[in-house]
Amino acid sequence: MKDTMHSMATKRYGWSEEVAGLAAKLAGTKAGVVTRAMHTNDAAFAA
Numbered sequence: 001m002k003d004t005m006h007s008m009a010t011k012r013y014g015w016s017e018e019v020a021g022l023a024a025k026l027a028g029t030k031a032g033v034v035t036r037a038m039h040t041n042d043a044a045f046a047a
Contacts, residue, residue: 014041 022041025031 019041022039
C-alpha cells in the first residue's frame with residue numbers, strides 16, 4: 001500500500017462518503033445535462 005502512495009497526488013485513499021458524494025451529485029437534478037461522461041474518482045492516482 002505504501003508503495004503506491006508515493007505516486008498519488010492526494011497521498012491518501014478516498015473515503016466511502018466522498019465516493020457517495022460524487023454519486024449523489026450525479027444523481028441530482030443539476031447534473032441533468034451530464035451525458036456519457038467518465039468521472040474518475042481515484043484520489044488523483046491517474047493524474
